[in-house]
Amino acid sequence: MREYETVFILHPQVDDAGIEKEIEAIQQTIAAGQGEVTGVHKWGRRKLAYPIRKVNEGFYTLIRFKGEPPLLQELDRRFKLNESVLRHLTVHAVGDPTPPEPRPRDRRERGGRGGGRPPRGDFRPEPRRAPSEPRGAETQPPAERSEAPAPAREQSEPPQEKSAES
Amino acid sequence: MAKRKKTRAPRRKVCKLCLDRVAHVDYKDERRLMRAITDRGKIVPRRISGNCTRHQAQITRAVKRARVLALIPFQADSYR
Numbered sequence: 352m353r354e355y356e357t358v359f360i361l362h363p364q365v366d367d368a369g370i371e372k373e374i375e376a377i378q379q380t381i382a383a384g385q386g387e388v389t390g391v392h393k394w395g396r397r398k399l400a401y402p403i404r405k406v407n408e409g410f411y412t413l414i415r416f417k418g419e420p421p422l423l424q425e426l427d428r429r430f431k432l433n434e435s436v437l438r439h440l441t442v443h444a445v446g447d448p449t450p451p452e453p454r455p456r457d458r459r460e461r462g463g464r465g466g467g468r469p470p471r472g473d474f475r476p477e478p479r480r481a482p483s484e485p486r487g488a489e490t491q492p493p494a495e496r497s498e499a500p501a502p503a504r505e506q507s508e509p510p511q512e513k514s515a516e517s
Numbered sequence: 518m519a520k521r522k523k524t525r526a527p528r529r530k531v532c533k534l535c536l537d538r539v540a541h542v543d544y545k546d547e548r549r550l551m552r553a554i555t556d557r558g559k560i561v562p563r564r565i566s567g568n569c570t571r572h573q574a575q576i577t578r579a580v581k582r583a584r585v586l587a588l589i590p591f592q593a594d595s596y597r
Contacts (some may be wrong), residue, residue, distance in 0.1 A: 358545075400584070400590040400591075409587075444540060445543070448573035
């Protein structure tokens with residue numbers, strides 16, 4: 352029996368009760384297939400990096416379990432048939448019993464990058480009226496440049512201009 | 518004047534992941550993965566990142582998985 356982990360994304364229109372039901376159903380499928388669930392981690396609603404089936408967010412859940420290959424096939428089959436599941440991915444679990452929960456990308460500060468790498472523009476999805484956390488931080492427009500490199504460029508410009516003038 | 522290539526492999530530098538003794542790059546490790554892609558969402562090549570073969574392969578695998586799960590984009594400039 353090897354340990355696996357599956358991440359699946361549920362459609363945002365599924366209500367909390369529905370989410371619970373789906374998770375329950377999966378756990379039962381695992382149990383019925385002589386498997387053993389070792390962990391369930393709900394990541395909650397998250398903005399997607401790109402639209403899937405026309406929606407921009409989804410409910411992420413991770414389940415760790417042990418099982419045999421036939422169980423994996425059955426799980427996969429069920430996920431594919433389930434219309435509420437937007438995406439799923441099953442993978443060998445590697446170490447780390449508590450997998451890192453990826454932080455929602457919405458309000459993360461983009462720090463500067465180390466030297467030697469091409470400067471990275473700021474990728475921000477358009478601010479949406481997401482149901483989660485209506486913070487005032489939505490004043491950050493989807494600018495083409497992140498805040499960090501801009502001041503640096505401004506500082507370097509004046510000396511050049513002065514030398515050109517003289 | 519001969520033009521020097523801007524992108525030169527930092528050969529003396531070792532793989533940063535090796536320095537930190539990273540055993541496994543997780544596809545869920547968003548922070549690390551975001552550093553491994555360009556602003557357009559492309560995976561930073563080894564000759565620029567300086568990663569060793571093993572870690573670069575792990576990064577690639579993790580990024581591709583994360584893309585499938587919409588944790589990071591496939592293309593970073595065309596979802597408007």
